[in-house]
Amino acid sequence: MADLYDQIQAEIAKYPDRRGAILPALRHAQEHYGWLSPEAIEAVAEALDLSPARCVAVASFYDMFFLQPVGEHVVEVCTNLSCALVGSDQVLRRFEDELGVRAPGTSEDGRITLRRVECLGGCGWGPVVSVDEEYQEHFKPEDVAPLCERLRASRPTESHA
Ligand code: FES
Known part of the structure; x- marks a missing residue:
């Protein structure tokens, strides 16, 4: 906990x-916690x-904050217009089939959380998927199964390899 306290104090100083x-x-x-738990x-x-309610209100505005527990890996599919026009819905559906969950949700084994997110800023290169x-x-439905296989075989810190 001292780590987190020191990190926050260093940010406050700026x-x-x-x-x-x-x-x-x-x-x-x-x-530190893996998600924005009440703690x-x-x-x-x-x-x-600040009040906890104020912190939750701010966090809830941004896709990058998790107000619910997430799995070891987090896969986020952009479904905004530019990505939707080039097939992000099909990508999202393939992930849902592969993982057996509806977004937002986490696979039963707790390994992979699937989320639908707003624009990730790569509109010219869609569909864009954020993996950890x-x-x-240019993510395609056929990329889903190999990616999930790789994530299931890796620990959280290995997925970027
Ligand atoms: S619409 Fe998908 S990255 Fe912008």
Whole structure:
């Protein structure tokens, strides 16, 4: 816990008002706990002198924050217009079939969380899929099974290899 406390204090030092550090503080808390659990939110709220409700309200605005527990790997499919026009819905459906869940959801073995997200900023290279925060472009339905196989075989830190 001291790590998280120190990380948040280091972020606070960069801003004239401690509340300005809310996004990096939430980020550190999520990395520490794996998701923004009530305990994680409480740690951020206390450090920034904000209410937990305020922290949840801010976090809920951004796709990058998890307000529910996630699996060891997180796969996010952009389904905004540019990606939808080049087949992101088919990609998402293939993931749902492969993992046996509807997005947002986590496979029964707890390994892979599937989420539908807003624009990932790679509109010219769609469909874009984020795999543990690493973007994959021009993703096709036939890429789904090999990716899931690789993720099932790897631990969270190995998926970027
Ligand atoms: S619409 Fe998918 S990355 Fe922008």
